Amino acid sequence: MPSTASTAEPYCERGSLLALDSVVCLICPLSRERSMKPKYIPLPDYRKYSVEEMRRRAVGFRQELQRRRTVRQFSSRHVPREIIEECLRTAGTAPSGANKQPWHFVVVSDPEVKRRIREAAEREEREFYGGRAPQDWLEALAPLGTDQHKPFLEVAPYLIAIFAQSYDLTTAGAKVKHYYVQESVGIATGILITALHHVGLASLTHTPSPMRFLNEILGRPDNERPFILLPIGYPLEGGKVPDLRRKTLDEVAVTVGE
Ligand code: IYR
Numbered sequence: 001m002p003s004t005a006s007t008a009e010p011y012c013e014r015g016s017l018l019a020l021d022s023v024v025c026l027i028c029p030l031s032r033e034r035s036m037k038p039k040y041i042p043l044p045d046y047r048k049y050s051v052e053e054m055r056r057r058a059v060g061f062r063q064e065l066q067r068r069r070t071v072r073q074f075s076s077r078h079v080p081r082e083i084i085e086e087c088l089r090t091a092g093t094a095p096s097g098a099n100k101q102p103w104h105f106v107v108v109s110d111p112e113v114k115r116r117i118r119e120a121a122e123r124e125e126r127e128f129y130g131g132r133a134p135q136d137w138l139e140a141l142a143p144l145g146t147d148q149h150k151p152f153l154e155v156a157p158y159l160i161a162i163f164a165q166s167y168d169l170t171t172a173g174a175k176v177k178h179y180y181v182q183e184s185v186g187i188a189t190g191i192l193i194t195a196l197h198h199v200g201l202a203s204l205t206h207t208p209s210p211m212r213f214l215n216e217i218l219g220r221p222d223n224e225r226p227f228i229l230l231p232i233g234y235p236l237e238g239g240k241v242p243d244l245r246r247k248t249l250d251e252v253a254v255t256v257g258e
Contacts, residue, residue, distance in 0.1 A: 071236075072204055090195040106218045163220055163227060
């Protein structure tokens with residue numbers, strides 16, 4: 001019926017009120033089909049390089065990332081918030097399962113909140129180092145020199161708590177499934193770490209386990225699970241990092257084909 005279809009149409013498009021979607025679809029069964037059709041645009045801003053230029057960029061980028069190190073000693077020096085926000089926008093360019101973008105970033109600079117996070121994290125770590133961790137795990141960590149003390153959680157000017165959303169909720173309270181959540185949030189976190197390094201900031205991929213205390217302290221809902229806690233800032237001048245070796249290409253990759 002053309003009249004029904006045209007009246008219903010404004011409500012059937014993507015971006016319409018989700019809660020109305022199912023109601024509209026009952027009235028107009030064609031609307032869901034229409035709203036599920038992919039909309040394509042030309043690939044935006046793609047850049048093609050000569051092989052020479054590709055080589056130069058590949059080496060340059062590798063050299064820049066080669067300089068990245070995880071640090072545990074931070075300076076408390078102020079970092080402008082806008083820099084962090086720009087890096088978070090970059091993280092948000094990550095690919096994700098069904099484009100659900102199942103991540104949420106909580107940026108913490110409030111000293112009192114940082115103190116509470118440190119206290120809760122150190123409580124977990126005391127148990128971890130004091131008996132919960134199996135011997136082989138402790139042996140694997142020995143070269144890093146980590147222990148239950150986490151002063152960086154208060155010293156670093158920012159903590160970014162990265163949450164993985166197992167599902168989303170519509171305004172009407174219905175669950176919306178997310179796909180490949182760990183993979184998606186892992187990729188976004190990698191891009192975030194790279195973006196921070198690119199602007200000269202250091203980070204630490206910290207995973208106190210379990211991390212559920214972050215939901216309580218940061219007031220995050222049940223559909224979000226803490227993924228990684230990332231202290232961020234300038235590295236402490238004169239600070240040290242463990243003397244580690246990165247695996248060579250031959251150790252991490254094989255080629256099948258020419
Ligand atoms: N979460 C603990 C232990 C720890 C575990 C791994 I795997 C590391 O790569 C580093 C530390 C801690 O933060 O000390």
